[in-house]
Amino acid sequence: MTPADCGRLAVVGLGPGDPRYLTPEADTALAAAAALYGYGPYLDRVPARAGQSRHPSDNREEGARAAAALRHAAQGTDVAVVSGGDPGVFAMAAAICEKMETGPESWRALDVVFIPGITAMLAVAARIGAPLGHDFCALSLSDNLKPWELVERRLDAAASAGFVIALYNPVSRARPWQFGNAIERLRGHLPPATPVIFGRAVGRSDEQVSVVTLDAAAATPADMSTLVIVGSRATRVIARPGRSPLVYTPRTAAEVSV
Amino acid sequence: MTPADCGRLAVVGLGPGDPRYLTPEADTALAAAAALYGYGPYLDRVPARAGQSRHPSDNREEGARAAAALRHAAQGTDVAVVSGGDPGVFAMAAAICEKMETGPESWRALDVVFIPGITAMLAVAARIGAPLGHDFCALSLSDNLKPWELVERRLDAAASAGFVIALYNPVSRARPWQFGNAIERLRGHLPPATPVIFGRAVGRSDEQVSVVTLDAAAATPADMSTLVIVGSRATRVIARPGRSPLVYTPRTAAEVSV
Numbered sequence: 001m002t003p004a005d006c007g008r009l010a011v012v013g014l015g016p017g018d019p020r021y022l023t024p025e026a027d028t029a030l031a032a033a034a035a036l037y038g039y040g041p042y043l044d045r046v047p048a049r050a051g052q053s054r055h056p057s058d059n060r061e062e063g064a065r066a067a068a069a070l071r072h073a074a075q076g077t078d079v080a081v082v083s084g085g086d087p088g089v090f091a092m093a094a095a096i097c098e099k100m101e102t103g104p105e106s107w108r109a110l111d112v113v114f115i116p117g118i119t120a121m122l123a124v125a126a127r128i129g130a131p132l133g134h135d136f137c138a139l140s141l142s143d144n145l146k147p148w149e150l151v152e153r154r155l156d157a158a159a160s161a162g163f164v165i166a167l168y169n170p171v172s173r174a175r176p177w178q179f180g181n182a183i184e185r186l187r188g189h190l191p192p193a194t195p196v197i198f199g200r201a202v203g204r205s206d207e208q209v210s211v212v213t214l215d216a217a218a219a220t221p222a223d224m225s226t227l228v229i230v231g232s233r234a235t236r237v238i239a240r241p242g243r244s245p246l247v248y249t250p251r252t253a254a255e256v257s258v
Numbered sequence: 259m260t261p262a263d264c265g266r267l268a269v270v271g272l273g274p275g276d277p278r279y280l281t282p283e284a285d286t287a288l289a290a291a292a293a294l295y296g297y298g299p300y301l302d303r304v305p306a307r308a309g310q311s312r313h314p315s316d317n318r319e320e321g322a323r324a325a326a327a328l329r330h331a332a333q334g335t336d337v338a339v340v341s342g343g344d345p346g347v348f349a350m351a352a353a354i355c356e357k358m359e360t361g362p363e364s365w366r367a368l369d370v371v372f373i374p375g376i377t378a379m380l381a382v383a384a385r386i387g388a389p390l391g392h393d394f395c396a397l398s399l400s401d402n403l404k405p406w407e408l409v410e411r412r413l414d415a416a417a418s419a420g421f422v423i424a425l426y427n428p429v430s431r432a433r434p435w436q437f438g439n440a441i442e443r444l445r446g447h448l449p450p451a452t453p454v455i456f457g458r459a460v461g462r463s464d465e466q467v468s469v470v471t472l473d474a475a476a477a478t479p480a481d482m483s484t485l486v487i488v489g490s491r492a493t494r495v496i497a498r499p500g501r502s503p504l505v506y507t508p509r510t511a512a513e514v515s516v
Contacts, residue, residue: 097391122346246358
């Protein structure tokens with residue numbers, strides 16, 4: 001087969017969950033697909049269209065899902081793999097690339113497109129002000145695929161250099177202690193009053209956003225639907241009359257602190 | 259005035275520049291505004307609508323633009339301030355918050371909403387694969403509002419801890435040497451063959467995306483429309499038959515490296 005004969009694979013970011021975040025580009029790619037793959041609850045967000053097959057799978061099966069989607073596309077089918085948020089941020093795009101690199105040559109010949117979406121940290125930040133308004137990091141707290149010592153090293157590096165830190169995958173049933181450990185680690189670098197934002201299910205009907213201080217963060221409930229943003233020493237809270245406070249990190253950093 | 263009597267201010271992310279990236283939420287907010295504020299070329303992307311006033315300003319006038327928009331909204335007007343990409347990432351959201359914190363009480367009483375958009379690093383990453391598929395940082399190379407020593411410290415921290423690094427604002431006419439200096443700094447931490455992605459005007463008709471190695475990056479042209487992604491030691495390039503290569507960072511990190 002020449003590349004032109006191959007199927008097409010679109011790796012599509014759905015954004016935080018409500019259709020108002022879905023870009024026209026993503027919507028077009030979903031409408032054009034003959035087969036849809038994804039984690040079940042994400043697939044459920046995509047409206048049913050006649051003639052499309054749907055292939056839901058479990059949350060922890062990214063590798064198998066990626067391989068199944070590539071195999072299907074290599075048969076000449078127009079396939080879309082969906083991710084919540086942005087597929088390139090702790091989601092399906094890297095899993096697809098991993099399988100493309102190691103799989104059959106025909107998978108590398110496919111017409112693959114990655115379609116960005118609003119990732120959770122942007123949605124949570126927008127709900128509360130501008131906590132990511134200065135330099136920041138995005139770090140997954142899952143140690144399923146990396147050693148916990150590496151997470152600790154990155155927390156140290158980011159906090160001591162003054163980055164705001166967005167924590168993806170803070171807690172799961174199989175990882176009960178890691179989030180508390182991470183917060184304790186960050187308390188070694190940052191003042192107790194540092195603002196910490198918890199955004200759960202942002203963009204969905206059961207959305208919850210709260211701001212606590214770093215010394216109360218370890219005791220604040222979080223789960224796999226929660227995105228946590230830990231401020232830097234520069235992050236500020238604006239009290240407002242009759243409205244919830246805003247949190248932001250100023251654009252200006254006057255000196256090398258810490 | 260009670261809060262209900264005040265105007266409304268929406269800080270709206272336009273995404274990378276083409277309407278296919280504009281979320282329905284952003285489109286709705288733009289349509290509802292009576293007055294639009296923004297950097298001229300960003301405002302030019304918004305379709306003209308009857309009855310809307312437009313207030314373009316220069317790129318380096320974020321503070322004055324934020325104050326003008328807040329003043330206008332506090333008069334009871336529905337105002338939208340536009341940003342390219344996401345307003346919360348090195349853009350107008352932090353400038354609005356700064357003015358809200360220090361300005362008149364009536365500005366803090368306003369109904370302010372921040373509407374996320376596809377920020378440049380997500381758009382560039384999607385064009386090339388999944389370079390942000392593992393832990394990463396976003397860092398502005400502009401030293402207009404922070405000392406260059408702080409930028410260097412953050413480059414050291416991020417590269418030595420294995421973060422992929424997205425560099426915003428790499429070069430401007432007033433900042434000719436900073437990008438080369440940053441790349442030299444990163445060469446002290448990363449191998450010469452580390453992939454570096456240059457994405458210019460992504461999502462626009464004159465889009466250019468290229469991949470070079472770290473040892474060639476300092477000599478690669480960049481400007482204020484360029485977003486640069488510097489890989490980590492783990493970032494990989496996939497050669498493809500008859501297609502451009504993909505770049506991605508695997509989800510798995512086996513050990514604490516460097």
